[in-house]
Amino acid sequence: MFVEVPAATASVHAEMPTAPSRVGGRVRRGLAPYLYLLPAVVLLIVWIYKPLGETIGLSFYKWNMVPTSPKVPVGMDNYARVLSLPELHQALRNTIVYVLAFMVFSLLLPMVVALLSNRVAGRWKTLYQALIFVPFLITPVAGSAIWRWLFNPEGGTIPRVAATLGFELGNVFREPGLAMLGVVLIVGWQMLGFGVLVISAGLAGINPDYASAAALDGASQATITRKITLPLLSPTLVFLGLMTILLGAQWAYPIIDIVTQGGPSGASTNIYYLLYQFGFQNFDAGLSAAAGTLFFLGFGLIAVVFVRVSDRLSFYDN
Numbered sequence: 001m002f003v004e005v006p007a008a009t010a011s012v013h014a015e016m017p018t019a020p021s022r023v024g025g026r027v028r029r030g031l032a033p034y035l036y037l038l039p040a041v042v043l044l045i046v047w048i049y050k051p052l053g054e055t056i057g058l059s060f061y062k063w064n065m066v067p068t069s070p071k072v073p074v075g076m077d078n079y080a081r082v083l084s085l086p087e088l089h090q091a092l093r094n095t096i097v098y099v100l101a102f103m104v105f106s107l108l109l110p111m112v113v114a115l116l117s118n119r120v121a122g123r124w125k126t127l128y129q130a131l132i133f134v135p136f137l138i139t140p141v142a143g144s145a146i147w148r149w150l151f152n153p154e155g156g157t158i159p160r161v162a163a164t165l166g167f168e169l170g171n172v173f174r175e176p177g178l179a180m181l182g183v184v185l186i187v188g189w190q191m192l193g194f195g196v197l198v199i200s201a202g203l204a205g206i207n208p209d210y211a212s213a214a215a216l217d218g219a220s221q222a223t224i225t226r227k228i229t230l231p232l233l234s235p236t237l238v239f240l241g242l243m244t245i246l247l248g249a250q251w252a253y254p255i256i257d258i259v260t261q262g263g264p265s266g267a268s269t270n271i272y273y274l275l276y277q278f279g280f281q282n283f284d285a286g287l288s289a290a291a292g293t294l295f296f297l298g299f300g301l302i303a304v305v306f307v308r309v310s311d312r313l314s315f316y317d318n
Contacts, residue, residue: 012054052296059289065279071286078290082278088291090266091274094180098187099248105188106244107237110195115225117196118203129200133193142188144258147186148173173259179268186255195240202236209315235314242306246299271295 059078061071082088117128135143148157153171162169172178210232211224219227230237253272256262260279262269269277275295279288 020085038078055289058285059293061286063285065285066281066283078286079294082287082291082294087215087266087269087274088271089276091271092268094266094268095182095249095270097182098252099245101184101246102187102191102244102251103241106191106195106240109188109192110199111233111237113192113196114199114203115229129196132196133280134189136193136197139188140254143190144186144284147182147189148259151182173268174264176264176267179260179264183252183255183260183268186259191251193305199233199236200239202233206232208305216309235310235316238306238310238313240282242303242310245302 058071060075062074062078063069063071113132117125117132120128150156151169151172153159153169159169169178172182206229210228214224214228227279249270249272252270253276256268256270256273257276261266262273271291275288275292278284278291
């Protein structure tokens, strides 16, 4: 006995997807977000993780960077050598001094400038912040050349002004006691605008109702800043502090290379310029790779600790 199926019902059954096709559609939809991330992951592997792995591998060899010369395995000798070098100890001390000095230009001064400019209304506020941010847009090479010309002991503007005030500066970038101070001044001049921009963005994210309510209760402006604004600004300050610790030595490297070359007698060098000297002046790629690996591990440990304690240092509006 045969039962005739209506044509409409047959067409509906014919259009229903089979179980494998439904599973395949779910798989494609599940993979779609990862496909968007694939280009970024590929670039990270090619430009970050692959060179990092090659650097760690190179740290166990002795090689003079000549393509025709063989790489000689030396085990842990490069690490033992780099840890015993007095140049490394001096560069580490200088790097710590640089980071502490940069905190003034990336945290303290930007906080003061941002709080003051926040009281300026209208277009003048935007103009004021833009003028402060302009030095950050100048390339380090061009900025260093300008400052070297300003500090030129033979007719430079700053030595002439200092002479009129009764001070003899001499060659600032060749004086052991002043070379590092000159580098800090140049880097701080460039990074001040970045710090002001970041802190101004943090201030813009604070709800003004808190300050208004406190003012109605009789709180002064200083009390509002100390008790309300700064605690709510703490995540931004923690971020700037972490960036200064991790990137301060990188910020100083091009300035050091242009104006002091690490001198005099290593007085202004830092760990990144020391890596450059090991690899491209002494042509000791293994020693440079070993030092770079140690610095990577050190900064990685600092970043992990800083991120772990950041929740205790930050106050969130939630």
